[in-house]
Amino acid sequence: MSQELKLPRAGGALYSYTPGQSAVIELPDKPLQSRIAFSAAHVVCDPFADADPLNHAQIDWDGTLAYRRHLWSLGLGVAEAMDTAQRGMGLDWARAKELISRSITEAKSVGGRIASGAGTDHLAPGPQVTLEQVEQAYEEQVGFVEGQGGQVILMASRALAACAQSPEDYERVYGRILSQVKQPVILHWLGDMFDPALAGYWGERDVDAAMDVCLRVIRAHADKVDGIKISLLDDEKEIRMRRLLPESVKMYTGDDFNYPALIRGDEQGFSHALLGIFDAIAPAAAAAIHALDNGDETRYSALLEPTVALSRHIFQKPTYAYKTGIVFMAYLNGHQNHFRMIGGAEGARSIVHLAELFVLADKAGLLTDPDRAAERMRHVLKLAGL
Template sequence: MTAKTSTGLVLPKADGGTVQHVMHEPVDYPRHPAPFTSRTVLAAAHVVADARAEYTPGEAPPVDWEATIAFRQHLFSYGIGIAEGMDTSERGPGGLTWPQAQELIRLGVAAALDAGAAVVAGAGTDQLTAPRPELPQIVDAYTEQLEFVQAQGSAAVIRASHALVSAARSEDDYLSVYRDVLAKTDKPAIVHWLGTGFDPTLHGYWGHTDPLAAMDVVVRMAQENADRIDGIKFSLLDEELEKEFRRRLPTGVKVFTGDDYGYTDLLLGDGEHHSHGLLGVLDPIAPIASAGFTALDAGDEQGFVTTMNRSIPMAVKMFEAPADRYKVGTVFIAWLSGHQDHFRMVSGREGMRSLQHLADLFVLTDELGLFPDPDLAVLRMRTLLATAGIE
């Protein structure tokens, strides 16, 4: 626990009252610019909006590319790689268009390669506009994005497809599409299994609503394409299901945990199987995660557990239901930490969390010593409270 400073402010409480919060000193988490050796560690990072640019809702939102890449360089300085163009980047309706995602991937991959950081990038079907495309159209859309990602020098993450869940009629349709897409990879890819906790519109993905039945399909897909798959990103927020999934996958196919609630135990493993990290929560907790993985690389498992577990309460708050709104928290913490000069999201959805949620997240983040400049964090938090009528 870090010492407290004289800086503080009054925060709202859930019961309608207020509480005086005194800020903690920032922790000087050591930089670690080299990738980690014990686990692959990738952050699904947010994108910084250009808040000053003219913007018409329904059109491509303006992006501050310089600040966006600067934030990735912050991640790289702690040894955290990048999973570029994933859900945290707000791709899709109301957010980044496919042409903007291309620019993000081009710039982000180049920055990662220049820094010697680990990098992958999302390939999906979000350029499709037809309400019910045919399966060959879906394969073509995936292929277009896959080829673009690979042309930048990155391996791909095959993202879950809203077009596919609307078009598929059976598990065989999923197996066919993934087989055709993976056949076009020139680097082993990561396949993203995104659960309804993050995206309810993906209900029935893999041809089943029962996760165990869906798991059978994913395992079969992995077995049939094992030489073209680096791993599966498992985003079902179920620790026991993830452990079962790890046991069933072919040797050599990794699991990248998407469990932003219970990542410590999953990353540590059970001595026989462990998960790697591809997590949105690594966006705000990069410094403390870096300290944890540094300990794990040195064989200090207890140090890893102790360090990572300190961040769990903050992560649980950020990803509380509905979990997909965690993106608000990533932008909020980046603003308070001085990585960007405004609290605006690319999609304009910064109001999708309550003021109380943000106040709680502020306290939990401060308790980790993650605000480099507590005075700046207080000034910005006071400004936000004032706009809500709390002086």
Template sequence: MTAIALPAADGTIRTHHLGPPADLPVRAEPATSRLVYAATHVVADPLRASAENGPDQIDWDATLRLRHRLWDLGLGVAEAMDTSQRGMGLDHTAAMELARRSLTEARTRAARVVVGIATDQLPADDADLARVREAYLEQLHEIEAQGGETVLMASRQLVRAARGADDYRSVYDAVLREATRPVVLHWLGEVFDPALAGYWGHDDPHKAMSTVLEIINGHTGTVRGIKVSLLDDELERELRRRLPDGVHLFTGDDYNYTGLIAGDGTHHSDALLGAFAVVGRHAAAALARLDAGDEPGFRDVLGPTEELSRLVFASPTRFYKVGVAWLSYLDGAQDHFRMVGGFETGRSLGHLGNLLRAADAIRLFTDPDATARRAAGYFAAHGIG
């Protein structure tokens, strides 16, 4: 069965025929030409998933299997980030448990993991700068004590507490002074989280960049890099040109990653992407070509995936996690399409149908017959087909 009646965002229903899977040679070894991490999601326990938060909603075994799938492709895992619904269904307790389990699992195979730390143990409306600083330090110490390296995620509480760029500098300086392992900073734009508007103390991103560079230049021995998720490729190129030697720019631009990773011959971006949790096989195959010096081949494999990624990350962008979980379900990486906090309701059935079409266009699905059965069953339960 490869034909299926699919809804579309325009309200129509049309028959779609799925094609065969892409032939993508992959390997388990990490890329040598770029540092690459995929930010992946969590799998909910379908019997417990609801609008209530809590770690008991997570199917830990299924969640860890997703990490192994990425490690099997040679990709690192960025853990407890926004893709795993951090701050959007995944609370502090669950995030720290997720990090602990992932770090433990990674040690069984010497796999790469970086862990997001934040200030989400504080009340959402906390606006005390000292408490924000201590919350970051608490999570830093917790992850480093387990042997983990961290991504210093943008803090909603810091936005509320800071009165200007100096307050951002003071908090970041305090945390970076205490770090004993390399740290990646995180610049997450308001397109992903509206509560982060004005981060670094400026609404103008170029002024914000100056604050970021001041922080990085003051801690070049500690800052491994910065993940930039602004969906502004020109701004990213400018920042990476200005970074000190040895500090990496990890692109989080899920719209323009192919050209950013390929680079301009002088500078390139590494990757920490939610999109790579969706197109992991394509990413692994493309990176193998880049490692071999075949940049055109890299672009040929990875470039076509951007259309799918742009749809996954379409506005309102914070609901991109729905597409990640939906395509994971359709490709057999998990057994159901329920999400922590009932988050799957953030996208329409038409959007889900469009995602299936776009994914099939790049031959994402490894077993098209199984994908068609899963999709048909899901849509039928909602009166379609």
């Protein structure tokens, strides 16, 4: 029986909670069939590296690759070196290259699906940056990923957002890159709630107008676009865009608030998945898609709907701090022995936030060993003075 904990509420009041209130999810053992599901995976920090944690934190490669093997064992794909891995927020391009190379090698050894982020984050945004420099930066990163034998996720560019003067500038840059890629890529439209530097992406502040620009790019290069992941946290916008895509182009939901309905779909189609929350809820995500494979929508909803409250909590404003909750889940579930992050990001959420995350994870059946999770939660509470 799990130990009772004293958890804090806002303002300092404590309440009693005993985990183990939901059955742990039974893991599937067959490949997924009806949907493609990528988990944007986090990186495990090396807590014993003698380096500045804010600027030069090191990666624990054994722990990082072990977590990717865990995701592949569930039938999920890995979206590598994305914002969940703190790309551009603690993980620079130099370390991202090593991460991508190691993960692609690991994926090949186990037959796992992988796609890796290519952007322009080694090019500092600024008024002096030119479109030619943005194109060259994209070419360098795309060339690296493809040179490793990997599929590209073409990430949004802060440098392009800073220097582009019009929608036509976006069409020019994306057109050049897409005309050169060796295999179809996944485009990534990341909303400014995830990265404020991407406000007004596609050259338009209005989301519908920006969508029209993005669709023009996709239609002009449909043979070079596998799909698009949009992370706007607006299910109606995603459904609208999904229905306007060329038939050959997939929609990968990046909506960490509304994913159950978007993945289930409607009479006109459905979204595949490329989600940061799938890192934290991997067992439920895999089991739910297996239920869809079997035509069991009731089981699908029973597995995935309880995770929504947890996801909305993890991704609450400021949304970009969601990585802290993702890593905390991995710590609670024994996938790493510490709650440390590159850039010191473990401090980005309050102890009240983490306590509520613990409860929501338990109620969704996502604490694989409630006793271990309770003991680890107790350590974190002690560090907070409780």
